[in-house]
Each structure stands twice: as C-alpha cells, then as structure tokens.
Amino acid sequence: MEALSTFGQLLVAGLLTGLVFALVAVGLTLVYGVMDVVNFAHGEFVMLAMYAGFGLALLGIGPLVGLPLVSIALFLFGIVVYRLFVRRLLAGPPEASVFGTFGLLVLMQGLAQALFTSDYRSVPNPPFQGTVQLGVFALPQAALVEGLGAIVLTAALFAFIEYSPVGRAMRAVSEDRTAATLMGIDVQRINLLAFGLGAACAGAAGALLLLSNPAFPDVGASFALTAFVVVALGGFGSIAGALLGALIVGVMEVLGGYYLSPELKLVPVYLAYLIVVLARPQGLLGRR
Amino acid sequence: MSARVLAVVLAAAFGLTALPGGAPRAADPPPDIVIGSILPLTGALAQTGAGLRAAQELAVDLVNGHVSYPLPAVGHSGLPHLGHARIRIVFADSQGKPDQARVAAEELISQEHAVALIGAYTSSTTATASQVAERAGIPYLNSDSSAPGLTTRGLHWFFRTTPSDATFAANFYQFLTDVAHARKTPTLVKKIAIVGEDGLFGTGAGDAEAALGTQHGYTIATRIAYPATTTEVNAEVQRIKSAAPDAIMIASYLPDALLFMRGFKDQGVTPQAILAQDSGFIDPGFVRALGPDADGIFTRDVFSLDIKHRNHAVPLIDQLFRQRFGGKPLDGNSARDLMGVLVLADAIDRAGSTAPEAIRTALVATNIPGDHTLMPWSSIKFDAQGQNIGGAGIIEQIQDGKYETVWPFDVAVKPVIWPMPAWKH
Numbered sequence: 033m034e035a036l037s038t039f040g041q042l043l044v045a046g047l048l049t050g051l052v053f054a055l056v057a058v059g060l061t062l063v064y065g066v067m068d069v070v071n072f073a074h075g076e077f078v079m080l081a082m083y084a085g086f087g088l089a090l091l092g093i094g095p096l097v098g099l100p101l102v103s104i105a106l107f108l109f110g111i112v113v114y115r116l117f118v119r120r121l122l123a124g125p126p127e128a129s130v131f132g133t134f135g136l137l138v139l140m141q142g143l144a145q146a147l148f149t150s151d152y153r154s155v156p157n158p159p160f161q162g163t164v165q166l167g168v169f170a171l172p173q174a175a176l177v178e179g180l181g182a183i184v185l186t187a188a189l190f191a192f193i194e195y196s197p198v199g200r201a202m203r204a205v206s207e208d209r210t211a212a213t214l215m216g217i218d219v220q221r222i223n224l225l226a227f228g229l230g231a232a233c234a235g236a237a238g239a240l241l242l243l244s245n246p247a248f249p250d251v252g253a254s255f256a257l258t259a260f261v262v263v264a265l266g267g268f269g270s271i272a273g274a275l276l277g278a279l280i281v282g283v284m285e286v287l288g289g290y291y292l293s294p295e296l297k298l299v300p301v302y303l304a305y306l307i308v309v310l311a312r313p314q315g316l317l318g319r320r
Numbered sequence: 321m322s323a324r325v326l327a328v329v330l331a332a333a334f335g336l337t338a339l340p341g342g343a344p345r346a347a348d349p350p351p352d353i354v355i356g357s358i359l360p361l362t363g364a365l366a367q368t369g370a371g372l373r374a375a376q377e378l379a380v381d382l383v384n385g386h387v388s389y390p391l392p393a394v395g396h397s398g399l400p401h402l403g404h405a406r407i408r409i410v411f412a413d414s415q416g417k418p419d420q421a422r423v424a425a426e427e428l429i430s431q432e433h434a435v436a437l438i439g440a441y442t443s444s445t446t447a448t449a450s451q452v453a454e455r456a457g458i459p460y461l462n463s464d465s466s467a468p469g470l471t472t473r474g475l476h477w478f479f480r481t482t483p484s485d486a487t488f489a490a491n492f493y494q495f496l497t498d499v500a501h502a503r504k505t506p507t508l509v510k511k512i513a514i515v516g517e518d519g520l521f522g523t524g525a526g527d528a529e530a531a532l533g534t535q536h537g538y539t540i541a542t543r544i545a546y547p548a549t550t551t552e553v554n555a556e557v558q559r560i561k562s563a564a565p566d567a568i569m570i571a572s573y574l575p576d577a578l579l580f581m582r583g584f585k586d587q588g589v590t591p592q593a594i595l596a597q598d599s600g601f602i603d604p605g606f607v608r609a610l611g612p613d614a615d616g617i618f619t620r621d622v623f624s625l626d627i628k629h630r631n632h633a634v635p636l637i638d639q640l641f642r643q644r645f646g647g648k649p650l651d652g653n654s655a656r657d658l659m660g661v662l663v664l665a666d667a668i669d670r671a672g673s674t675a676p677e678a679i680r681t682a683l684v685a686t687n688i689p690g691d692h693t694l695m696p697w698s699s700i701k702f703d704a705q706g707q708n709i710g711g712a713g714i715i716e717q718i719q720d721g722k723y724e725t726v727w728p729f730d731v732a733v734k735p736v737i738w739p740m741p742a743w744k745h
Contacts, residue, residue: 038558038562041558041587042554042555042558045552045554045558046554049551049552049554052551052552145363145364145366149367150364150365150366150367151367151604151605152574152575152603152605153605154574154578154605154608154609155609156608156609156611157609157611158609161582161613162585162586162745163586170586170587170588172582172583172586174582244578244579244582245551245575245578245579246574246575246578246605246609248574248575249364250364251575253549254549254550254551255551257549258551282552285552285555286552286554286555287555288555289546289554289555289556289559290554290555290558290559294544294545294546294547294553294555294556294559295518295545295546295547297546297547297550297555298547
C-alpha cells in the first residue's frame with residue numbers, strides 16, 4: 033500500500049514535471065514546424081523572460097498578471113530578432129540557422145552575464161507556495177499552476193494552428209513552402225509570426241517557471257536541453273507530440289530517479305529518445 | 321629650449337650638489353617581489369573573481385603599508401627581511417576553465433617570473449595550475465578550493481590554507497556531538513541522509529560525510545547524487561522521505577537547494593536538522609525566495625563577521641574592503657584570499673630570499689596562531705601534504721531570516737534551535 037501510494041505520488045509528480053517541460057517545448061516545436069529552424073537560443077528566450085518577470089516582480093507585479101506582459105514583450109523581441117537576424121539565416125544554407133541561432137545563444141548568455149551578473153535572482157516570497165492535497169497525494173501549487181499554464185498554452189496554440197486562417201497558412205507553409213507561396217501566402221510574414229509566437233511561448237514559460245526557479249544567465253540551458261529531447265521524441269513540429277513527449281520524459285525521469293538512482297534518472301529518458309530516433313526518426317507524432 | 325627642459329638642466333647643475341651634507345645616497349629600493357595570482361576574472365565566475373582580486377590587492381597594500389593589525393606580515397612597509405621590498409601581484413585569468421588556468425600559471429612563471437603562485441578558486445582550476453607550479457618547482461599556495469583530493473596528490477610544492485570539505489564534514493559530526501552533549505542526550509541523531517549534486521563539490525562533500533558518518537557509528541540511511549543542472553527533484557525527495565532520516569546533510573547550488581527545500585516542505589520531510597554545505601544555502605537568494613521556510617536550516621560557512629570577537633582586525637579590514645569593493649562586505653571567499661596572500665608574504669619574509677626552496681622551507685615552518693587570522697581557525701600550520709591542520713568552519717543557523725553563528729560555541733552569537741521548527745503551512 034505504501035509502495036503503491038509512493039508510486040502514485042511519483043506518477044503525479046512526473047506528469048506535472050512533464051507539463052513544465054511541455055511549456056518550454058511547444059514554442060520550440062512551433063518554430064521548427066513552420067520554419068524548419070531549430071532555434072538553439074530558445075532556452076535563452078526563456079531566460080530573458082524570467083529576468084523580465086523578475087523585473088516586474090520587483091515592481092510589485094505578480095507572475096500571473098505579469099505573464100501576458102512578458103509574453104507580449106517576448107513576442108516583440110522575437111519579431112525584432114527575426115527581422116534583424118533570423119530572416120537572413122533563412123536565406124543561407126540549412127547550417128546557417130544552426131550556427132546562427134547557436135551564436136545567438138552564446139551572445140544572449142554573455143550579455144545576461146554582463147548586464148545582470150551571474151547572481152541568482154529569485155522572486156521574494158513568490159505566490160503559490162504549499163500544496164494541494166488530493167487524497168494521499170500532495171501536489172505542489174506552483175507545479176499545478178505551471179502545468180495548467182502548459183495545458184492552456186498548448187491547447188490554445190493547437191486550436192490556433194488547426195482552426196484559424198493564419199494557423200492554416202502556417203500549416204500550409206510547413207507542408208510545402210513553394211506551393212504556399214503560389215497560393216498567395218506571404219511566407220515571410222508567416223515566418224515572422226511563427227517566430228514571434230514561439231518567443232511569446234518562451235515568454236509565458238519563463239514567467240511561470242519563475243514561480244519555482246531563480247533567474248540566472250544559464251537557466252535556459254537546463255530547460256532547453258530537455259525541451260530538445262521532448263521535441264525530438266514527440267516529433268519535430270508537432271504540438272500534440274511535444275505535449276506527449278514531455279509527459280513521457282517527465283514520468284520517466286521521476287520514476288527512473290526513484291526506482292533506478294537519481295544519478296541515472298536521465299538515462300531512461302535518453303535511451304527512449306535513442307530508440308525512437310532509430311526506430312521512428314520523425315518522432316512519435318511527427319509527419320514525414 | 322622649453323622652460324621645463326631648462327629647469328631640468330639647472331637642477332642637474334646645481335640641485336644635486338645642494339643635497340644636504342653629502343649624506344650617503346640611499347640604495348635603490350629593492351625590486352618588487354612578484355606573486356602570480358590565477359583567478360576567474362572573466363566568464364560565469366567573473367563576479368566572484370573580482371571580489372577575490374580586490375581582497376588580494378588589499379592584502380598587498382596591507383603588507384606594503386605601515387599600519388599594523390594583528391595579522392601576519394602586515395604593517396612593516398614591505399618585507400623587512402628583504403630590505404622592505406614591496407610585494408606585487410600579477411593577475412592571470414583562468415576564465416574558470418582548467419585548461420586556461422594551466423596556461424595562466426605557465427605565463428606567470430615564465431614571463432612574469434613570479435616567485436610563488438596563489439589561486440585559483442575552483443578546485444578543478446587549482447588542480448591544473450598547481451601541476452604547472454609543481455613541474456616548475458615554484459611554491460603554490462591555495463586559499464580557496466575545498467576539494468579534499470587536492471592535498472592528497474603527493475605534491476611537493478602545494479600548500480592549502482583553507483580547510484577542505486573533509487574538515488567541514490568533520491565539523492558537522494563534531495557539531496552533532498556537541499549539541500547532544502549540551503542537551504545531555506547520548507545520541508540525538510542516528511540516521512543520516514547524504515544529498516549532493518554530482519559534481520566535484522557535491523560528491524567530495526558527500527564522500528567525506530559518508531566516510532566519517534560510518535566511522536562515528538551513524539547509519540547512512542540514503543546517499544543521493546543528483547545531476548547538478550536538474551530542473552526537478554521529485555524522485556530524490558521521495559527517496560529521502562522513504563529513508564526517514566534524523567538529519568540531512570546536503571551540498572547544492574541555489575536552484576537545486578530551492579527545489580529540495582520546497583520538496584521537503586511539500587512532501588512533509590521533517591528531519592531534526594538539515595545541515596548544508598554553504599553554496600546555495602548561503603546565497604542571498606535563498607532566504608529571499610523561501611522566507612520563513614528558510615528558518616532553522618544549519619549551514620557551514622568558512623567565515624563570519626562575528627569573528628570580530630576573536631580578532632578586532634576583522635571589522636577594520638571589512639571596512640577597508642568595502643571601501644574598495646563597492647560597499648560589499650568581506651565574505652568567506654575574500655577573507656580567505658586576503659589571508660592567503662598574507663601567509664605567502666609572511667613565508668617569503670621569513671625565508672629572507674626569493675629562492676623557491678627557501679620559500680617552501682619557510683611555508684613548511686609556518687605557525688600562525690588563530691587569533692592572528694581573519695578566520696575561525698585554531699592556527700595555520702601545514703601537515704606533510706601541505707594541508708593547514710588548524711582549519712575549521714563555523715556553523716550558522718538561519719533564525720528569523722538571518723544567518724546567526726551557533727557553532728563553535730565560543731564564537732556563537734545565538735543558541736542552537738533544535739530540532740528545526742516544523743514547516744509552516
């Protein structure tokens with residue numbers, strides 16, 4: 033009985049952890065799906081959002097009120113980065129976007145270090161501390177809020193892509209760039225929008241992650257690494273896949289950490305990733 | 321011919337002869353003695369590196385100055401046994417990287433002709449830089465790296481003033497014994513959980529804690545090493561909960577320290593004490609983020625301004641440090657590095673020579689009483705491996721959001737609150 037309730041607690045914790053991973057992964061997969069670009073600096077966008085959220089918190093603006101502000105700010109930031117930088121990368125060979133966005137990662141981390149120093153910035157007395165008791169399970173409120181945010185964000189993005197005219201245009205660009213152009217879709221504009229939306233997702237993720245994590249220059253890297261695995265596992269470009277991949281990774285990490293050893297908790301995750309990449313390179317829900 | 325040149329010529333013609341009474345001309349001042357310092361001056365640790373640099377520069381000024389404090393080598397206008405030669409530090413950047421630290425050490429020895437090296441903060445950079453000094457036959461004094469393995473490499477030229485994590489682990493057990501003794505119970509704590517990140521810091525601390533715990537008859541209920549960059553610690557917290565320890569010893573950086581503390585609270589993990597290896601637990605963000613939930617946590621520290629009760633130089637040096645480092649107080653890192661330069665200057669002075677072997681012999685003979693340091697140490701004396709045997713840490717407890725020194729009892733400013741208070745919901 034004891035063992036069973038521990039398992040249940042771990043499973044729930046794993047699912048919540050997975051939702052947090054999904055939060056970071058959806059923006060990444062959206063940009064890839066539409067533009068065929070893996071934005072290596074996605075984690076740094078999250079980092080920037082966390083600093084923005086921290087700044088708002090200092091002004092007395094809580095994370096939930098701050099969330100839309102941070103998302104909008106990151107959307108605009110994404111647009112600027114696209115116009116000045118990513119647009120040019122798209123004109124080059126495929127490697128250009130790999131090295132270009134990786135360079136952006138290094139630049140943003142370096143700038144954050146120079147401007148904000150490498151000190152940890154944690155929000156004083158953040159809201160949503162404590163737990164919600166669900167039967168025998170204690171669910172941390174911060175993780176619940178983050179998880180809920182992930183579900184809402186994923187659902188909204190999914191609905192937007194599936195049902196809105198712009199979303200349809202995005203899918204068209206993603207399926208066949210040339211054909212989409214011939215159909216009169218402004219590919220540049222769709223790319224711009226997708227990159228901005230991806231950055232806005234990073235903004236929402238950063239604002240929520242601030243509930244349980246301090247902001248520091250390298251913070252994005254730890255989340256982004258998992259996000260890359262999640263996206264590859266779920267299928268590059270698939271939003272539902274990102275959610276599924278994230279839940280799998282979250283549950284495997286937590287169960288692996290308990291039943292194997294905390295040192296080895298990432299082993300089953302990467303093993304599953306390797307198997308999927310070998311047996312089904314497009315990922316679980318990926319196309320092609 | 322400009323007026324200035326004319327003045328110089330006139331001075332040469334008449335001025336020199338006008339020197340009073342043909343007194344013997346003072347000999348040229350002896351050349352500066354160069355100490356090479358390897359520090360992380362750029363990169364992620366640049367902030368820390370800047371503080372260490374400021375501390376070492378302050379130490380140089382204290383040695384070269386004439387104001388006396390109860391500290392070694394200070395206030396004699398240079399090194400008296402070397403004709404009051406001044407010391408000078410040349411800094412080289414390690415960028416916090418072991419490879420770069422090696423290059424920096426090589427440059428300091430071959431190009432700057434440093435007579436001794438000091439540095440390099442992180443244990444991995446100290447490891448490579450000190451290998452260079454070993455090959456070159458130059459004394460290397462480390463004042464700020466705590467990996468126990470650094471002094472068990474059998475190096476001839478390596479000395480370390482700071483206690484290692486093994487000492488801090490021993491302090492934890494001494495603390496548990498002392499608290500039990502004060503409360504007149506034979507055993508307060510039986511089962512211990514050891515938790516640490518899986519890098520050099522966490523595993524080094526954990527190894528020492530586990531070995532000493534077993535030796536002292538404690539049960540190590542669980543030992544957990546988790547990936548340092550992890551974003552969640554659910555499994556780790558559940559494992560600790562299942563082990564139901566009386567005390568938790570933990571070595572974490574700030575993000576993971578916060579994850580663990582929130583996890584312990586959320587899952588109702590309630591040991592009698594949580595004993596932390598500073599780092600994340602003494603970061604200003606720790607209390608800020610946790611508020612009252614931080615209360616009751618014990619953390620070891622290497623230094624506290626409370627040491628003023630033993631050496632009145634502490635607040636004075638603290639003031640001088642604040643003046644040159646943007647108002648920031650002297651802390652464990654800066655105090656240790658300042659002390660390191662003084663110990664090295666003291667040895668070079670006693671050697672009366674800049675020959676490496678002479679400096680090494682003087683370092684071996686070092687014997688500085690604890691109240692002539694800025695640290696909570698009993699003395700500075702090196703064993704055969706070059707480790708200072710007088711080193712010790714202090715233990716602080718967070719009480720009402722403030723770090724209060726509670727051990728050793730003779731420098732304590734507040735009594736121990738035991739067991740730690742229950743989590744507030």
